[in-house]
Amino acid sequence: MSIRKLAASSIIIILILFSYTLAFSGNTEATPEEKQEYERDYNRVADLRASLEQSDARDMDAYEALADDIDQKWRGRHKEYQARLMLEICRPLSSGIFREDRQYELAREYALSALDEPDNIPLILELELMGHVITFIIGRGAPSGDDFAEKRSKDTGARLHAWKRLLEAIDPNRDPDEVIWGGNVPPPAATGLSPGVDPAAIQDAELRTEYEKAIRINKQKVQKRHEQNQYHKWLKRFPTRSESYIIRAYSHPPYATEELRNMLDNQLPDQEAKARIIEAVEKNIQESQEGMR
Numbered sequence: 142m143s144i145r146k147l148a149a150s151s152i153i154i155i156l157i158l159f160s161y162t163l164a165f166s167g168n169t170e171a172t173p174e175e176k177q178e179y180e181r182d183y184n185r186v187a188d189l190r191a192s193l194e195q196s197d198a199r200d201m202d203a204y205e206a207l208a209d210d211i212d213q214k215w216r217g218r219h220k221e222y223q224a225r226l227m228l229e230i231c232r233p234l235s236s237g238i239f240r241e242d243r244q245y246e247l248a249r250e251y252a253l254s255a256l257d258e259p260d261n262i263p264l265i266l267e268l269e270l271m272g273h274v275i276t277f278i279i280g281r282g283a284p285s286g287d288d289f290a291e292k293r294s295k296d297t298g299a300r301l302h303a304w305k306r307l308l309e310a311i312d313p314n315r316d317p318d319e320v321i322w323g324g325n326v327p328p329p330a331a332t333g334l335s336p337g338v339d340p341a342a343i344q345d346a347e348l349r350t351e352y353e354k355a356i357r358i359n360k361q362k363v364q365k366r367h368e369q370n371q372y373h374k375w376l377k378r379f380p381t382r383s384e385s386y387i388i389r390a391y392s393h394p395p396y397a398t399e400e401l402r403n404m405l406d407n408q409l410p411d412q413e414a415k416a417r418i419i420e421a422v423e424k425n426i427q428e429s430q431e432g433m434r
Contacts, residue, residue: 264307
């Protein structure tokens with residue numbers, strides 16, 4: 142399959158997922174004009190991304206200009222649109238396609254821009270964006286001193302918000318065996334009609350209303366199950382990766398264990414994870430200091 146066909150397929154998938162999650166984003170419903178404008182901007186990003194993958198000549202300044210334009214355009218208009226576009230912008234930057242050190246910091250900045258109101262975007266989108274919020278500890282261009290400390294704190298705060306939100310989104314009463322119909326909800330038996338029939342085919346108003354309610358409830362169950370399945374997949378990896386990132390960052394100078402402890406107390410409900418993080422950081426700092434003697 143060609144790069145352009147892959148890009149087109151990605152556009153279709155993202156628009157389907159977008160329609161699925163808009164109701165949970167915290168945004169007001171977009172106007173038809175905004176939706177069309179969003180699709181045009183998404184196409185611009187997808188086309189440029191495809192061209193970058195096909196060429197060795199990659200103009201990072203032009204890419205940054207496009208990213209800035211889209212970021213500024215949507216930031217105050219529709220948070221979910223902005224976040225989805227920034228996620229697509231970040232992917233080539235985090236992949237290392239430009240071969241410039243600043244691409245990773247740009248990806249971090251665009252992701253954080255999209256995350257400035259994280260409760261106003263779908264949780265899965267927040268989790269995906271977090272994969273681009275990374276500050277390198279060592280290597281060429283890695284920050285140090287107060288610069289590193291400031292970025293470390295911001296990265297950690299963003300991770301803890303997503304982590305807490307994920308834990309709170311998990312339904313403790315989830316029943317994986319609950320019967321949910323696909324698209325063919327059976328109508329009331331008294332109608333004698335087949336599952337999935339159009340409600341308009343039911344003449345009796347009371348039975349038609351009952352059927353429409355059943356369809357509506359089933360649709361809600363399908364959506365909830367889809368969301369819970371996604372949340373449980375993220376629960377298997379996001380907390381572990383976040384814990385590792387936070388431990389590594391706070392085991393590096395300048396040390397700020399009390400800052401970390403306060404952030405964990407304020408933002409993370411997982412008591413066992415808190416204890417592990419603090420214990421690991423204190424152990425790493427102690428070993429580092431002993432090694433310097």
